[in-house]
Amino acid sequence: MTTNPQAGRAAARAVVQAYHEARFRGDVSAAAATLGEPFRFSSPLMASDSAHDHLAGLEAFLQIVTGVEMVSELYGDTEATLVYDVHTAVPAIGTQRTAEHFHLTGGRIGAIRLIFDATPWHAVMQAAAAAQA
Amino acid sequence: MTTNPQAGRAAARAVVQAYHEARFRGDVSAAAATLGEPFRFSSPLMASDSAHDHLAGLEAFLQIVTGVEMVSELYGDTEATLVYDVHTAVPAIGTQRTAEHFHLTGGRIGAIRLIFDATPWHAVMQAAAAAQA
Numbered sequence: 001m002t003t004n005p006q007a008g009r010a011a012a013r014a015v016v017q018a019y020h021e022a023r024f025r026g027d028v029s030a031a032a033a034t035l036g037e038p039f040r041f042s043s044p045l046m047a048s049d050s051a052h053d054h055l056a057g058l059e060a061f062l063q064i065v066t067g068v069e070m071v072s073e074l075y076g077d078t079e080a081t082l083v084y085d086v087h088t089a090v091p092a093i094g095t096q097r098t099a100e101h102f103h104l105t106g107g108r109i110g111a112i113r114l115i116f117d118a119t120p121w122h123a124v125m126q127a128a129a130a131a132q133a
Numbered sequence: 134m135t136t137n138p139q140a141g142r143a144a145a146r147a148v149v150q151a152y153h154e155a156r157f158r159g160d161v162s163a164a165a166a167t168l169g170e171p172f173r174f175s176s177p178l179m180a181s182d183s184a185h186d187h188l189a190g191l192e193a194f195l196q197i198v199t200g201v202e203m204v205s206e207l208y209g210d211t212e213a214t215l216v217y218d219v220h221t222a223v224p225a226i227g228t229q230r231t232a233e234h235f236h237l238t239g240g241r242i243g244a245i246r247l248i249f250d251a252t253p254w255h256a257v258m259q260a261a262a263a264a265q266a
Binding site (some may be wrong): 071074076083096098099101116118120122 | 208212214251
């Protein structure tokens with residue numbers, strides 16, 4: 001329990017920025033170190049209760065990422081929301097506008113809610129599945 | 134220019150909360166009063182440079198909304214991000230997880246970036262268009 005909101009915000013900022021940077025440089029173990037137990041992840045395409053499972057797809061995802069542009073980062077005592085654009089090398093996806101909400105428990109990330117328009121992903125995933133069939 | 138971040142955050146909170154409440158109770162003029170000029174709106178389904186155009190679709194949208202659940206509201210000096218669930222009466226859409234980023238200029242909302250998964254909307258809009266054809 002943090003009694004000083006300023007200190008809480010600074011701590012939330014530190015852990016979320018550490019996660020964000022580690023994740024986009026593909027450093028799975030540094031990213032995992034910021035996640036708590038229990039952990040819950042949800043996005044339009046998947047949900048997971050496992051930090052390990054959540055990070056398992058990171059390497060494949062990063063192969064299509066050409067850049068990340070932060071639009072907004074706002075921090076609360078035990079939460080944060082980042083808004084950013086992910087530039088991808090997949091023309092059908094293009095730039096993915098993304099919002100990511102973090103809930104912190106005991107100084108670690110206990111829940112991530114990722115929000116983006118998954119519309120273009122469905123066609124891309126179908127094409128990928130067809131290519132492997 | 135706000136020199137006191139606390140005062141800036143309180144002002145951002147006041148205008149964004151006023152917009153959010155007016156919008157979901159269908160009060161177009163109260164919502165419009167919080168928007169600046171110029172104004173820019175973007176979502177996965179549309180973009181607009183006009184506050185009037187942006188609010189023109191509100192009444193139709195509210196007809197399918199059965200409830201709104203705030204998940205997170207975070208405020209900065211000249212920005213805010215809300216994360217909320219919109220419960221709808223359309224089974225194909227269900228609950229729409231939404232993030233909304235606001236940029237404020239001169240005490241009013243100058244830009245809104247709405248982020249949600251538009252996947253189910255495409256089928257719903259096609260069905261609506263087909264029904265009107």
